[in-house]
Amino acid sequence: MKPKVAFFDFTSCEGCQLTVVDSLQTHLDLLNAVEIVNFREAMSERGEDYAVAFVEGSITRASDEARLKKIREQASVLVALGACAHIGGINAIKNLAPLDDVRRYVYGDKADWYETYAARPISAVVPVDAFIPGCPIDREEFIRVVKALLLGKKPPIPDYPMCVECKLKENICMFDKGGFCLGPITRAGCGAICPSYGDGCEGCRGLIPNPNQDAMKDVLKEHGLTVEQVMSRMTMFGAYQLQENKT
């Protein structure tokens, strides 16, 4: 019997689910390996008997927690899909300013009509079994994770820094080009796509476990850059992680 799979989303752009749809361009046989029973963005049928749930998006209001907890109760395997679900992602930028200011800036005197709280990854609300990092997720990595899950294995997510992949691509180092990059402390797996297209890493895949802070500091010193610049760039996708580490 094919495992039943469902997709859900919370606060997000749904770009990771679209990447899943796009993965069918090259892996249409995926539909033979699993049965998708719930995928609101792409289909009308809604089955509630899924074993594997992929969840995209951060949690940004208390009333969404019950829906996520229900998904957790049903799913044997819960996978965080993309940066918003995995580390809070871009939504957590709003956590850097007082919530009341943020609400009034957007909704003015109607701010009270709309519920919100500090953005958080889904792991802040329920236990998560696996994650696929990135903003958006990498199509090939999604396929690798699905294959591993089908075989009952632990998903093969790299725990070394992005610089490793960047070197393998023979890119000129962003720092040597006068740019700025979070590659030394960011989890690999994206194929160093941003430096390959001329932009420094923005850290969307989150910190590697035990990042080599001393090496990062050496690189910064060598190029006349500061730790503050690293922290500031990290707030683009990692604001939640930074605030959690502080407290």
Added chain:
Amino acid sequence: MAQNLHIDVHHVTRVEGHGNIVVNTKNGVLEECKFEITETPRFFEAMLRGRPYTEASHITSRICGICAVGHATTSLRASENALGVELSEQTWLLRKLIFFGEILDSHVLHTYMLVAPDFFNVGSVIPLASTAPDVVLRALRIKKLAGDLCALIGGRHTHPIAMTVGGFTHLPTVDEIRAIRARLIEARKDMDETVALFKTLPWPQFTRETEYVALSKPDEYAFIDGTITTTDGGKYHPNDYRKVTNERCVPHSTAKHTAHKRESYMVGALARFNINHKQLHPRAQEAADALGLKPICTNPYMNSAAQVVEMVHSVEESIKICDQLIARGIKKEEPFKFKGKGGTGVGACEVPRGVLFHNYEIGDDGKIVNANCIIPTTQNLANIEADMRALVPQIIDQGPEKVTLALEMLVRAYDPCISCSVHLLTVKFV
């Protein structure tokens, strides 16, 4: 026959984001008719404050996974207008090319994967993979071409990397342009078959006069920049976008509503077609004729047909741009350097779902002081409800199932992007 109808479609499927359709009638009289937006508020404008302007296009592309290139382009145009940046001919060609890639990508997703299943009486495109594999494979083939075209220029389609203020951080080679051009030529056959398929679909017959709003340009079918133009008569510089949008909060929606001269207006492919149809590529005009699309078309369901027309247009215009790039070559160009002088600017683009505005105030330190984004779906919400109110009494005798399907198809025809639409504001620029 007196009708009591209660419809509550909790989270409409095959649309981007979370919305509910709520309809109540009592003794045949419409008591309540709403399209509720329950998506979480997202606060992008507030998030932009204090960020370097160089991050703005990367942050705002995350508003939408479908029209990331559209948000990035509009964001860059806002910053470029604020900072007085002029674009080179090469940058214009590449900006337009990636934009056409996204129009094609978004429209094939919507027409084939989200709309078409209704006409095949299935709940999604998945069962069609076995019953109509040629249709599904064609859709995937067009989508792959569109995605590859975007990736060639931006690094990837969802959240492009190489687009930056004043130009690009990475350029394709002429050989790569030649290769994608060859695939665009091949795609003409897929476009012909797409038109042939969609002209057989029984579009629901429903019309309601409304105001259509789109950008227009004297020399081309406008996608990037232009004058805001409406079918009720009215032309505005993009800087005056607030005179058209007039946003207001409504309690049942985390996205605001807009209105110009009437209670509502429509943006999107149908609005563009109604206003700019004369500038379509001849092949796209042929497609419009084949699909029975004539300006001014007031049937909102035909928005999907207008998208098919724009797919043909995008393929043809992309081929033209590739030819120009191959003829002139691609040269490395110096990116824009910030000169310590900020400013205020508006970017306006016709993204897949209609006109999008980004408005930034950038300080002399290069950081964003104020930001405003007005999303196409936001502008369509009031018009969707007006259509629902007109449609329900016409079809009420058909029973709840048919009314529900007709309303779901109506909402889907607008191709709403709900995640996009829920982060608006009423900041006054000083």
